[in-house]
Amino acid sequence: xxxxxxxxxxxxxxxxxxxxxxxxxxxxxxxxxxxxxxxxxxxxxxxxxxxxxxxxxxxxxxxxxxxxxxxxxxxxxxxxxxxxxxxxxxxxxxxxxxxxxxxxxxxxxxxxxxxxxxxxxxxxxxxxxxxxxxxxxxxxxxxxxxxxxxxxxxxxxxxxxxxxxxxxxxxxxxxxxxxxxxxxxxxxxxxxxxxxxxxxxxxxxxxxxxxxxxxxxxxxxxxxxxxxxxxxxxxxxxxxxxxxxxxxxxxxxxxxxxxxxxxxxxxxxxxxxxxxxxxxxxxxxxxxxxxxxxxxxxxxxxxxxxxxxxxxxxxxxxxxxxxxxxxxxxxxxxxxxxxxxxxxxxxxxxxxxxxxxxxxxxxxxxxxxxxxxxxxxxxxxxxxxxxxxxxxxxxxxxxxxxxxxxxxxxxxxxxxxxxxxxxxxxxxxxxxxxxxxxxxxxxxxxxxxxxxxxxxxxxxxxxxxxxxxxxxxxxxxxxxxxxxxxxxxxxxxxxxxxxxxxxxxxxxxxxxxxxxxxxxxxxxxxxxxxxxxxxxxxxxxxxxx
Amino acid sequence: xxxxxxxxxxxxxxxxxxxxxxxxxxxxxxxxxxxxxxxxxxxxxxxxxxxxxxxxxxxxxxxxxxxxxxxxxxxxxxxxxxxxxxxxxxxxxxxxxxxxxxxxxxxxxxxxxxxxxxxxxxxxxxxxxxxxxxxxxxxxxxxxxxxxxxxxxxxxxxxxxxxxxxxxxxxxxxxxxxxxxxxxxxxxxxxxxxxxxxxxxxxxxxxxxxxxxxxxxxxxxxxxxxxxxxxxxxxxxxxxxxxxxxxxxxxxxxxxxxxxxxxxxxxxxxxxxxxxxxxxxxxxxxxxxxxxxxxxxxxxxxxxxxxxxxxxxxxxxxxxxxxxxxxxxxxxxxxxxxxxxxx
Numbered sequence: 001x002x003x004x005x006x007x008x009x010x011x012x013x014x015x016x017x018x019x020x021x022x023x024x025x026x027x028x029x030x031x032x033x034x035x036x037x038x039x040x041x042x043x044x045x046x047x048x049x050x051x052x053x054x055x056x057x058x059x060x061x062x063x064x065x066x067x068x069x070x071x072x073x074x075x076x077x078x079x080x081x082x083x084x085x086x087x088x089x090x091x092x093x094x095x096x097x098x099x100x101x102x103x104x105x106x107x108x109x110x111x112x113x114x115x116x117x118x119x120x121x122x123x124x125x126x127x128x129x130x131x132x133x134x135x136x137x138x139x140x141x142x143x144x145x146x147x148x149x150x151x152x153x154x155x156x157x158x159x160x161x162x163x164x165x166x167x168x169x170x171x172x173x174x175x176x177x178x179x180x181x182x183x184x185x186x187x188x189x190x191x192x193x194x195x196x197x198x199x200x201x202x203x204x205x206x207x208x209x210x211x212x213x214x215x216x217x218x219x220x221x222x223x224x225x226x227x228x229x230x231x232x233x234x235x236x237x238x239x240x241x242x243x244x245x246x247x248x249x250x251x252x253x254x255x256x257x258x259x260x261x262x263x264x265x266x267x268x269x270x271x272x273x274x275x276x277x278x279x280x281x282x283x284x285x286x287x288x289x290x291x292x293x294x295x296x297x298x299x300x301x302x303x304x305x306x307x308x309x310x311x312x313x314x315x316x317x318x319x320x321x322x323x324x325x326x327x328x329x330x331x332x333x334x335x336x337x338x339x340x341x342x343x344x345x346x347x348x349x350x351x352x353x354x355x356x357x358x359x360x361x362x363x364x365x366x367x368x369x370x371x372x373x374x375x376x377x378x379x380x381x382x383x384x385x386x387x388x389x390x391x392x393x394x395x396x397x398x399x400x401x402x403x404x405x406x407x408x409x410x411x412x413x414x415x416x417x418x419x420x421x422x423x424x425x426x427x428x429x430x431x432x433x434x435x436x437x438x439x440x441x442x443x444x445x446x447x448x449x450x451x452x453x454x455x456x457x458x459x460x461x462x463x464x465x466x467x468x469x470x471x472x473x474x475x476x477x478x479x480x481x482x483x484x485x486x487x488x489x490x491x492x493x494x495x496x497x498x499x500x501x502x503x504x505x506x507x508x509x510x511x512x513x514x515x516x517x518x519x520x521x522x523x524x525x526x527x528x529x530x531x532x533x534x535x536x537x538x539x540x541x542x543x544x545x
Numbered sequence: 546x547x548x549x550x551x552x553x554x555x556x557x558x559x560x561x562x563x564x565x566x567x568x569x570x571x572x573x574x575x576x577x578x579x580x581x582x583x584x585x586x587x588x589x590x591x592x593x594x595x596x597x598x599x600x601x602x603x604x605x606x607x608x609x610x611x612x613x614x615x616x617x618x619x620x621x622x623x624x625x626x627x628x629x630x631x632x633x634x635x636x637x638x639x640x641x642x643x644x645x646x647x648x649x650x651x652x653x654x655x656x657x658x659x660x661x662x663x664x665x666x667x668x669x670x671x672x673x674x675x676x677x678x679x680x681x682x683x684x685x686x687x688x689x690x691x692x693x694x695x696x697x698x699x700x701x702x703x704x705x706x707x708x709x710x711x712x713x714x715x716x717x718x719x720x721x722x723x724x725x726x727x728x729x730x731x732x733x734x735x736x737x738x739x740x741x742x743x744x745x746x747x748x749x750x751x752x753x754x755x756x757x758x759x760x761x762x763x764x765x766x767x768x769x770x771x772x773x774x775x776x777x778x779x780x781x782x783x784x785x786x787x788x789x790x791x792x793x794x795x796x797x798x799x800x801x802x803x804x805x806x807x808x809x810x811x812x813x814x815x816x817x818x819x820x821x822x823x824x825x826x827x828x829x830x831x832x833x834x835x836x837x838x839x840x841x842x843x844x845x846x847x848x849x850x851x852x853x854x855x856x857x858x859x860x861x862x863x864x865x866x867x868x869x870x871x872x873x874x875x876x877x878x879x880x881x882x883x884x885x886x887x888x
Contacts, residue, residue, distance in 0.1 A: 056810050199810075251697075253676050305631055324630070325653060328676070341811065365698040365717045367743055369677065378631055387811060392761040392789070396742065404720065404741060412741050419740065419762050439775030442739045443762060475739070508739065 051197075053342035057091040058196040058204040062108070062134060066205065069138035073146035079162055080142055081207040082189040083169065084108045086181075087263050089286065089344070090196045090205045092134045093337045098261035098384060099270060099278045102171070105262050105337070106130065107137030111144075112171060112262075119144045144169055159190070163216035170266055176238070177269025179219035184290075185265055187214040229293035232357050235282065240272040240294035242279035243301050246327055252297070252362040254329040255355055256304055257394075258374045259384040264335035268292045271333070278302050280331035281358075288350030297362060303331030304377055325377050330358050338375070338386030348390060352397035359402065366399050411544040413460040413525075414443035424463040430456045433529075433539065440508035442475040446540035449529045451483050457526035458539035464518050467493070471515040471545050472525055476538035478507025483535035489526040492516035500531075503538050510543055563870040564861065569593040574841050576848045577609050577619055577640075578859050578882045582875040588621060588638070590885070591872050593846075593861060601638060601645070609883050610635070614664040616886040618684070621645060622656055635669060637684045640885060646686050649673070657702050658682075661709045661729075668693065668703035668712055679703045679714045681729075693731035704747045704756070705729070711773070713737070713747040713756055724758050726773055737775040746791075749773075751799040755820060757781065759791060768793050768804055770820070781818055782806075782825050788814075792836060795820070796864070797844040803828065803864075805836040815849060817864070828866035840864070842886040848872070850880045 066084075070077035084090055087110035095104035095112070103113035111119055111130060119140030120130045129136035148154075148165035155161050163182045172178050193209030229235035246252070260267035264285035271279045271294055280303040283292045295301040304325040332354060334347060359366050368391055375383040403409025413425040420426055429447050433456075437445040447458055464470075472490055476482070482503035490497045490513065499513045513525075527539045572593040577600060580589045586606040591597045601607040601621060610620030619638045623645075624631060632651030635658050639645075649655065654672035661667065664684070671680040671690060677699035680690040694700035698717040705712050710729055715722045722745045727734040738744040740762045747758045755770045766789040768781040781802060782790065788806040795802055803817045814831030815838055818824070828847070829835040837850040844864065851860045854871065857878035862869040873879040 052809065251676075253699075305626060365720060367717050367720075367722050368745070369699055369701055369715075369717055369722060381626070392743075392764070392766050396761065396764065399721075399741075410741075414740075421764075437777045437779075439737075439772065440739075441775075441778075444778055508736075 050345045052199070054089075054344070055197050055199045055201075055204075056341040057089055059198055060134070060204065061198060061202055062090065062205045063203065065135045065138055069135065069142040072139065073142040074156060075142045075145045075149070076156075076159055076162065078190055078207055078210065079145070079159065079166070079186075080109075080138065081194070081205060082186050083141070083166060084110075084138075084205075085189045085194040085207065086185040086286075088337070089340070090194075091337075091340055092137065094131070094339045095261045095337050096339070096383060098258065098382070099276060101276065102262075102270060107141075108134055109137055109141030109169075110262060111137065111140060115144060115169065115171070116140065122147060141169065158215075159210075159212045160187075160215045163187070163214040167216070172266045172269040174269040174273055175217070176219055177265045177272070179217055181263070181265035181269070182214045182216045183219055185263065187212060229291075231297045231361065232282065232291065232293055232354055235291040235293040235354075238268055238272055238292045238294055240279040240301075241274045242271065242277060243295040243299045246298065246300045250327050252328055252330060253364055253370060254325070255358055255364060255371045256325065256329045256331045256374050256377065257351075257371065257385050257389065258303060258331060258333045259336045259338050259340075259386065259389075260333050261337055261384065262335070264290070267333055267335055268294060280333040282331070282354060283333040284335065284347055284351045284354065286335040286344055286347055288344065288346030288348070291350060291354055297330055297358065300326050301331050302326055303333070304329065304374060305381075330362065330364075331374075332358075334385060336385075338384035340386065340388065342388055343385075343390065348394055349397065352394055353401050355394075355398045356401040359398065366395065366402060366404060368395050371395060371398065409545065411462045412442075412541060413462050413544070414541045415447050415458065415460075415539050416444040419443045426461050427539075428459040428461065429539070430458070432456055433458060436477075436538075438477055438479070440477045442541035446477060446538055448536045448538050451529055451531040451533050451535045451537060453530055453533075455528070455530060457489065457528045460525045460527075460539075460542045461522050462524075462542075462544045463522050464520050467518065467520045469515060469517050472513045473510035473543040473545065474501065474513055474525075474527075475510055475541040475543070476501075476503050476507060477540060478503060478505055480504060481536055483531050483537045485531055486537040487528045487531055488513050489528060490514065490516055491524050491526075492518050513542075562868070564593075564863075564868040566594060568868070569595070569861070569870070572841060572846055572861075573843055573887050575885045575887065576839070576859060576861075576872065576882045577612065577885055578848075578873065578879050579607075579609055580873070580875060580877065580879045582877040582879075586624075588619065589873075589879070590640070591859065593872070595872060595874075597873065600640065609881050610658050611660055612640075612883050612885050613637070613660055613684070614662055617641065619883070619885075620658050620660065620667065622658070623647075623651075625651065635667075635682070646684070648682050648684065648686065648688075649690065659703055659705050661705050662707055663709055668705055668714075670701055670703070675699075677701055679712065679731075681731075691731075693727065693729075694734075700725075702746055704749050706749050706773070707751055707753045713749060713773070715745045715747065724756065724771070726756075735775070737771055737773070738778075744769075748793055748795065750795050750820065751797060754799075757793045757795070757802065766790055766807075768802075779822075782816070783822065785825050787816070787825075792838060794838050794840055796840050797842060801864070803838045803840070803847060805838065806831075815847075815866075817866070826866075828862070829869070835860075837880060837882060839882045839884050841884050848882040848884060850882065 097104045105112040117127050120127045122143035123139040125136045130140045148168040167178050194207045196204040198204045227237040229237040268283045270276050279301045281295045281301045415427050433447040433449045484502045485500040486503045488499045575592045577590045588600040588607050588609045605623045605625040608622040621636045621638045623634045633655040634651040635648045635655050636645035658669035667682045678692045679694045679700045682690045696718045700716040703712050703714045713726045722743045724737040724744050724747050742762045744760045747756045768790045771778045788808040792805040813834045813836045815828040815835050816825040834852040839848045859873045859879050859882045861872045
């Protein structure tokens with residue numbers, strides 16, 4: 001039931017916030033703000049956005065439709081809902097083909113291929129209705145489940161006994177993947193409950209949790225210690241036979257983001273099947289609670305059908321037959337669909353941790369040119385992970401986990417607070433300082449002031465979650481009217497140190513001011529204007545590393 | 546901030562209705578676009594009165610790139626799959642008909658091509674000699690491409706200045722994408738932006754005085770204007786941010802920018818803002834997806850893509866947002882509009 005109550009609570013928070021209108025941005029958090037975790041603490045705005053995103057997936061109230069389909073075909077309504085939650089998070093999806101030979105999935109029940117046409121026939125509707133209409137889709141799924149229950153002689157009152165029919169409705173053939181799908185996904189949803197709201201805050205679907213165990217073999221991994229993956233420790237190692245060696249000397253330079261066009265267990269089940277002829281290095285589940293590793297990063301997985309072949313290129317640069325995307329990339333699949341309206345925050349977070357780890361191990365540049373969509377590299381036939389993958393926050397989360405720029409390891413304090421992460425960086429600029437934008441600044445311009453015997457410094461504040469030793473760098477735009485002895489005052493554990501720098505040189509680059517010990521909490525570096533008169537001092541940005 | 550809106554006349558709300566046939570016929574130009582009506586993707590052309598003709602055909606997917614400055618040719622990215630492997634090839638397609646001229650052999654990365662203003666050369670992204678370089682090509686067959694950048698982490702998205710003397714592009718050599726400008730032979734490179742987040746997708750204004758680019762430095766995707774020397778950075782939408790911003794297009798006279806904001810529920814909306822600064826005005830209602838704006842050569846009209854009638858089609862409107870008119874009619878998607886000047 002906790003999934004349900006969490007969903008309700010988050011939505012209530014979102015509604016409360018949206019009722020208040022736009023929230024003013026807090027520019028100066030109190031000094032007693034809780035220590036920053038590895039990533040910036042989730043703000044109320046984030047939670048509201050997350051909840052809004054989730055609500056977009058299920059715009060209509062669907063409880064009555066689920067009930068109607070279940071009643072008509074004598075299928076437990078909770079089971080229909082649990083399957084729909086696991087397959088689509090209650091979204092009426094328009095799937096696409098991701099793996100050749102595995103047809104696209106459609107609708108709340110994620111029906112594909114023969115299942116879709118058979119279900120349509122049983123329900124007495126057209127295949128296009130099953131693809132396009134939520135009720136027809138639910139009825140087709142319920143009709144198929146009912147048929148399987150009759151064939152298997154299932155006691156329809158025994159919810160646990162339905163597991164074999166549920167497996168039959170899926171296209172999962174691998175026994176381990178079947179067990180994971182049943183126990184860790186469908187029956188887990190039945191036990192914990194699930195729910196969704198419409199964007200207007202009405203209950204779209206509610207599934208109350210209940211005590212039930214599937215009558216189905218347990219997954220092996222659940223019993224003992226999960227086999228740890230060779231490259232990413234938190235992942236479960238589920239080796240796929242579908243790989244080969246990377247060409248020797250290949251520089252692994254990209255991470256490719258995919259969506260499975262289906263649920264998690266079916267995805268890794270398919271990719272570990274030798275008959276599929278496809279694979280990926282990793283699969284991340286919908287909630288972000290589990291990651292499978294299928295192929296070692298040092299090996300070449302088969303996830304993108306795009307490659308370089310010198311025989312088609314006048315036999316030039318044959319040494320670069322290694323520009324096949326599979327040659328130089330690591331592929332991550334995600335349970336879900338390119339067409340879905342939003343991605344669960346937990347999945348994005350878990351994937352960002354994984355991408356950070358891969359990028360560290362392989363030396364991959366952490367930007368959106370090296371961490372890219374499958375659809376971008378294969379525009380003729382793929383669109384995943386779709387238009388709603390949150391690229392900006394995904395890349396910044398990866399950088400944050402890896403300690404880049406504004407992340408934990410390094411903090412950049414820009415003179416413009418719009419660019420700062422207010423949980424760990426802010427700048428206080430006295431009103432008498434003027435803003436400037438001559439070329440070469442950091443972020444969005446800088447502030448400057450004439451040198452005078454006045455105590456009116458710009459204060460760069462940065463937050464340290466724990467005490468530590470850091471090097472401070474400063475950035476300025478150089479020029480002949482700049483002070484040759486601009487005083488930076490650094491407050492550290494040992495007191496204040498003043499470092500004077502020549503701002504006529506060293507422009508538009510980081511210049512080290514020194515290394516100091518800082519206590520936990522908010523610390524500050526000030527740029528004073530109290531210096532030999534006749535010049536200006538430039539407050540642009542500092543970096544703490 | 547909340548006052549931003551249509552100013553009472555967006556989405557054809559002025560009461561003017563769709564463009565009359567007479568007005569449409571008088572528009573000096575035509576629109577090439579990508580259509581999926583034949584199964585694969587082909588380039589088609591539509592005149593403002595709605596007459597459609599097919600430009601490329603065949604089993605490959607053809608993506609329309611920019612039109613040559615003389616209006617006679619179109620850069621096409623041809624994509625084909627061989628044994629499950631994908632190959633891209635830049636080709637110059639004469640718009641009057643005739644065979645396309647391939648500029649190189651098919652390979653894995655050949656994209657984001659732009660023409661020099663005199664049409665004598667092109668710049669594009671290439672993986673022929675590295676992960677991703679900005680290269681210089683000639684619009685003829687069998688001329689070796691010249692690398693303008695050699696950066697292991699990759700350089701991307703070239704944009705040639707209106708005087709043809711410089712190329713703006715993106716490089717990740719510092720670990721994150723920054724905007725750079727170099728001379729047209731790749732020398733005298735200078736960095737325009739410095740920030741630990743992403744700065745990318747540069748586009749020059751027609752007078753060469755500004756470069757617009759996308760940055761997520763404020764934790765959301767916004768368009769910024771910057772001088773080619775790296776000064777005067779400012780957000781295009783000022784205080785009036787509406788949703789992640791993308792696809793900026795300068796009017797031919799350089800006075801306005803039209804761009805797309807991405808709104809919740811996969812909706813997108815077109816906005817117009819004076820380059821000199823001011824409040825953006827919405828050109829479309831934003832109830833569905835409206836994007837991919839392209840200015841007519843005379844600066845009086847915009848072609849764009851909309852899903853408002855269920856299908857993905859190319860639409861036309863006056864540059865003030867009035868007279869919104871559906872231009873293509875196929876049930877299959879029609880998108881990526883590019884204007885051809887009528888000569």
